[in-house]
Amino acid sequence: MIKRYRLGNPIKTYATVMDIPVEKETLPDWTIDKESKTLKRTLSKEAIVYGLGETLRGINKRGWTYRSFCSDDSQHMEDKKSLYAAQNFFIIDDEKPVGYYWDTPESVEFDIGCTDIDTFIIKHQELDVDIYVCIADTKKEIVKEFRKLIGLSFIPPKWAFGYGQSRWSYFTADEVRDLVAKYEEHDIPIDSVYLDIDYMDRYKDFTINEKDFPNFNDFVKEMKEKGVHLVPIIDAGVKVEEGYDVYEEGVKNGFFCKKEDGSNLVAAVWPGRAMFPDFLNEEARKWFGDKYKILLDAGIEGFWNDMNEPAIFYTEDHLKEVFEEIEKYKGKNLDIDSFFKFKGIVGDIDNNPEDFKRFFHEYEGKRIRHDKVHNLFGYNMTKSAGEAFKRLSPDKRILMFSRSSFIGMHRYGGIWTGDNKSWWSHLLLSIKQMPALNMCGFLYSGCDLGGFGADTTEDLMLRWLEAGIFNPLYRNHSAMGTRRQELYTFKRVEDFKNIVDLRYAFIPYIYSEFMKAALNGEMYFMPLSFEYSDDRSKETEDQLLVGESIMIAPVYEQNATGRFVYLPEDMKMVRFRSLDDYDEEELTKGDHYVKVGLNELVVFIRPGHVLPIGPKAKNVDDIDYSKIKYLTYKAEASDYELYNDDGLTRIQ
């Protein structure tokens, strides 16, 4: 059951797809203080809070403040409050569990026992919100109710479950050819190569750098013949340049975000001076979405949308002010105060919150200042693409995932978790993030395997490929200037090959469980406590349930040769050294120290369940379903219902 309560006069977000009447009574269980724009609710000592999608810290969100404000911040440190997303759904699991969806584009602070250890405080800027309360007996059912409210999750083509190789950047077509040849040579399966901003002509969306990627259409075809899909990036900012059609059409039709005086906002991002399409304006959204046709016509079948918080290096107006300010310091001695001010003038120039107050959107027939609807920007960029794909490719699925997100966007694309680092702590974080993303409808998601920023190491890369082996999005991506992460660059290539072979062997299960979760509005990754009610399960933050059959317990510490694993019931452990070399062992409920070598992968099969295992494959298309084996624990192979389809035909 879902009830809707309203405070103030919220701006429509289209996050939900069901029309639920607003209750007349006030929201139960919370005290509302209109003056300070806060809501409060006591948490018992035992209460656990789950959800909030892409955020930092644990599966249990207690003990920190999370701020819903889509932010381009590549330093994902423990003290940060915001990442790239605003996904305001959470479950408070106290005496009985209750789900809440806080539907508002406002920047909201969820202070979950941070200021006061026993109190959940929600702080608004405006207090305009639709609050949906989801009531059911279990957490699983609450999530299901919520997912009915927000509609079906995006379903990518099946090839998008294969291994993806990415790097900022592959600068030429030959570099891509070379890398694909290396994967072939080492017999490591691969389905996609990602093109970062340098495939474009000077960072102009929907253009190709012809010098380094000559005859692009032929190149796309050539790669596809090798079974590899090229997946180009699209950025939110459109380069200001006379003669560039996207820029000129946008200006002519008034599709860019405008300042108070009606002129177009000029900001700087990768292409230098750039303008932002007003994705909140329906017509502009349609216009921008149709641009993807250029690349679809070139044979492209998938995209990633970046910089759509939006990220701003600086705005032209702010830059001018900065120079004026600096001028004032000229010739003067800097004392302690003025020194830090001086330093901040330039240091705070990018993603400056004041810049979000300099431009406006045409939304629902009204002119709205950006900061009021900031969290809807990336969502609507991806909606623009998703709606266009339905028009331009009505039968065939197109891969799409975005950096910034808001609930509602899950119907149009998945997400990746942005610029993590090659840190062991971020490997662990990536495990903890998955269930919360799934709760919020973001099923097709994953992190940059191996870590984006900073130098990776051979052992971290291997452990990350193992820990993420069930992540729907399985992409190795890294930043410019960091150590190369292509798998053949490491010494023990054979170990990497074995792990990626296993990934492909699990794809029949991954796809089957992903599709069931997508079609039934369920979770694919779950915390143990969604299935088991013992105290230990409630506290387990480094193990997950994946689909109906298995539990994973990845190793996430450097130089560890094993780890403690908690089994909430008897399970069968399968230890893979490679696809053809594995053994099975029955373990009893309780704690076990499990040895896991760097080149090994362990999974735990739940009683009464089955894990299908496919044969060796070159890519997703090559998986021979007639050769599937079934690993079972206290079950028959036939107890498992394997979902499959052509992996291409559009479903939603």
Ligand code: MIG
């Ligand atoms: O400011 O396109 O998160 O994945 O490689 C950096 C370059 C812009 C940020 C993305 C990252 C991508 C990078 N982009």
